[in-house]
Amino acid sequence: MSDDHGHDHPKHELSYYAKRIYAMRDLLIEKGVISEKDIQCQIEYQEARTPANGARLVAKAWVDPAFKARFIADPKAACQEIGIDATAINEFVVLENTPQVRHMVVCTLCSCYPRPILGRPPDWYKSFNYRQRSVSDPRGVMREFGLELPDEVEVRVHDSTADIRYIVMPMRPAGTEGWSEDDLAKLVTRDSMIGVMDALPSLPE
């Protein structure tokens, strides 16, 4: 592989894995398996999937009880209804938080995550620390995210080990009656849809 093959590599020192990825990318292009354009399209596709998709779903479910029922009964159809492409997900389950029950999602075996509606997982979601402590000490993890729950609340930790992808539907914050869906969506953070915290109580500054 020469250095003269039409695209730039980072100039700084690369990690072992980064070097390996660039080497594989160059070989795949050199052998005609994929093209530069394929890679660019894929990057754009990945970047277009963000937690804003999940936030739109949750905000709509908050204001529209019929949509909420459809979202819970058939999440993929609900996504399609508002123009979110969730076809890449095999099966998709909505976990509804209530004053009595909080859900939290982890994949202890790897980093399974509902990417079409939440985008790429945050680094902490993939860390060994989160993957271990979310199951062994979920209340401790929630506390670090600022959520302190009384004992009578039931915490349900979902270990997403197989074909199902989970999204938590956080509770609608008090005092948001009459808000627009767009404003409500701003309260629905990525972390609230993983379930480590509640939705924001007020609009971020």
Added chain:
Amino acid sequence: MTPASGRFNPGDRVTVKFEDRPGHLRTPWYVRGKHGWIERVYGDFLNPELLAFGKDGLPKKTLYLVGFDYDEVFGTGQGPKDKVLVDIYDHWLEPLA
């Protein structure tokens, strides 16, 4: 979801097999050998233990949501009602009398 062909129904008590072997196993260590219950039946899915090695994944395996109490899995330390719920395939489960 596809109709399920598996052996268990919601509410059934189950034990997760305590097994280990090389391969793409989707049953976490911390629940192997533990007692739980079928919370939900998700349907039949291609077997990831075969798919991971380029095979067709057939026959399909029924996937369940299996619930565990904290006392059973991790001992104490969490809220009295807290639960861990894990997606587990039929062939990893045994009926618990």
